[in-house]
Amino acid sequence: xxxxxxxxxxxxxxxxxxxxxxxxxxxxxxxxxxxxxxxxxxxxxxxxxxxxxxxxxxxxxxxxxxxxxxxxxxxxxxxxxxxxxxxxxxxxxxxxxxxxxxxxxxxxxxxxxxxxxxxxxxxxxxxxxxxxxxxxxxxxxxxxxxxxxxxxxxxxxxxxxxxxxxxxxxxxxxxxxxxxxxxxxxxxxxxxxxxxxxxxxxxxxxxxxx
Amino acid sequence: xxxxxxxxxxxxxxxxxxxxxxxxxxxxxxxxxxxxxxxxxxxxxxxxxxxxxxxxxxxxxxxxxxxxxxxxxxxxxxxxxxxxxxxxxxxxxxxxxxxxxxxxxxxxxxxxxxxxxxxxxxxxxxxxxxxxxxxxxxxxxxxxxxxxxxxxxxxxxxxxxxxxxxxxxxxxxxxxxxxxxxxxxxxxxxxxxxxxxxxxxxxxxxxxxx
Numbered sequence: 095x096x097x098x099x100x101x102x103x104x105x106x107x108x109x110x111x112x113x114x115x116x117x118x119x120x121x122x123x124x125x126x127x128x129x130x131x132x133x134x135x136x137x138x139x140x141x142x143x144x145x146x147x148x149x150x151x152x153x154x155x156x157x158x159x160x161x162x163x164x165x166x167x168x169x170x171x172x173x174x175x176x177x178x179x180x181x182x183x184x185x186x187x188x189x190x191x192x193x194x195x196x197x198x199x200x201x202x203x204x205x206x207x208x209x210x211x212x213x214x215x216x217x218x219x220x221x222x223x224x225x226x227x228x229x230x231x232x233x234x235x236x237x238x239x240x241x242x243x244x245x246x247x248x249x250x251x252x253x254x255x256x257x258x259x260x261x262x263x264x265x266x267x268x269x270x271x272x273x274x275x276x277x278x279x280x281x282x283x284x285x286x287x288x289x290x291x292x293x294x295x296x297x298x299x300x301x302x303x304x
Numbered sequence: 305x306x307x308x309x310x311x312x313x314x315x316x317x318x319x320x321x322x323x324x325x326x327x328x329x330x331x332x333x334x335x336x337x338x339x340x341x342x343x344x345x346x347x348x349x350x351x352x353x354x355x356x357x358x359x360x361x362x363x364x365x366x367x368x369x370x371x372x373x374x375x376x377x378x379x380x381x382x383x384x385x386x387x388x389x390x391x392x393x394x395x396x397x398x399x400x401x402x403x404x405x406x407x408x409x410x411x412x413x414x415x416x417x418x419x420x421x422x423x424x425x426x427x428x429x430x431x432x433x434x435x436x437x438x439x440x441x442x443x444x445x446x447x448x449x450x451x452x453x454x455x456x457x458x459x460x461x462x463x464x465x466x467x468x469x470x471x472x473x474x475x476x477x478x479x480x481x482x483x484x485x486x487x488x489x490x491x492x493x494x495x496x497x498x499x500x501x502x503x504x505x506x507x508x509x510x511x512x513x514x
């Protein structure tokens with residue numbers, strides 16, 4: 095296949111982005127392993143600073159490991175709720191913010207801050223670009239999953255230090271995000287937080303010039 | 305358009321990811337403004353923590369502003385070169401790592417760490433997810449540009465504090481990356497750093513289970 099793309103493809107790409115959601119409500123039927131492997135292949139095509147490819151993935155499968163992560167989420171979510179005031183707190187408490195109790199596939203994603211790959215190129219003045227590379231890879235993975243009808247929910251309501259301890263993660267690995275993956279209960283082109291009235295998307299991108 | 309995608313679309317999506325490059329060699333002919341605006345529209349479809357949409361964009365257009373950013377890059381690149389040893393340094397010095405002297409469109413991208421949008425949801429225990437949201441949005445933009453035949457080069461060899469000062473950026477804005485955009489001199493499915501022998505991509509994704 096060449097590097098040329100048609101107007102029809104671009105329209106479908108826009109639709110893919112419109113229908114990509116952060117999913118928190120999953121059906122419990124399993125994701126075929128070969129399908130998951132095919133989607134994970136998108137990591138190899140992701141941009142990374144200096145070609146450092148610093149992404150590291152732990153599949154969280156055992157009931158023990160999942161229980162520790164779910165406890166972590168519940169404690170962090172209680173603290174986050176305590177930080178919301180008045181009507182916000184009531185509204186917050188009614189939101190479903192993770193599918194960690196149900197999602198058939200769960201991945202903890204890290205950035206290896208110590209990797210020698212790429213020989214430091216591009217990361218000398220901005221070492222955070224290694225973590226950004228992992229985020230870019232997850233973004234591609236998200237799109238590829240959605241193109242297969244699969245949903246991804248990115249959980250950030252977690253204590254990273256506790257998660258790294260509980261999962262016995264190497265010292266140099268920074269926690270980036272916890273991904274819940276599975277078949278979504280429903281499909282929608284509007285974010286759940288918008289449907290629930292928590293926040294709405296901007297209508298236009300603001301840009302200044304220098 | 306629905307949220308259903310065909311095997312043919314998925315194949316073309318994989319090709320798009322295969323042909324997306326970090327571009328440092330641009331033709332100097334301009335990018336039509338309506339095309340650029342259409343591509344920038346992808347920011348509105350990006351995921352963001354709590355729907356906070358913290359991306360802020362400065363278009364760097366004036367010769368004065370471009371000159372300051374290019375000086376910044378050259379100084380940071382000299383420091384990065386000084387940090388490479390022996391053969392690495394020679395090899396590093398021969399790489400072209402930015403198109404800032406030529407690219408017709410240049411954008412400095414920031415994250416507004418002070419935004420009230422999203423009411424802090426999802427960012428209490430991991431405030432860095434705001435910056436990650438900006439990275440995800442840039443990743444979508446990158447794909448949409450490439451689908452139009454346009455190239456993007458993400459420059460991180462910069463001193464963020466100096467750049468924020470030079471461009472008179474609000475205090476709460478964190479610098480994420482400097483994007484060079486234009487028509488690429490050439491198209492390739494292999495990263496330039498790999499073609500130049502600096503680093504190669506991994507052949508498989510490593511994953512452990514917990």
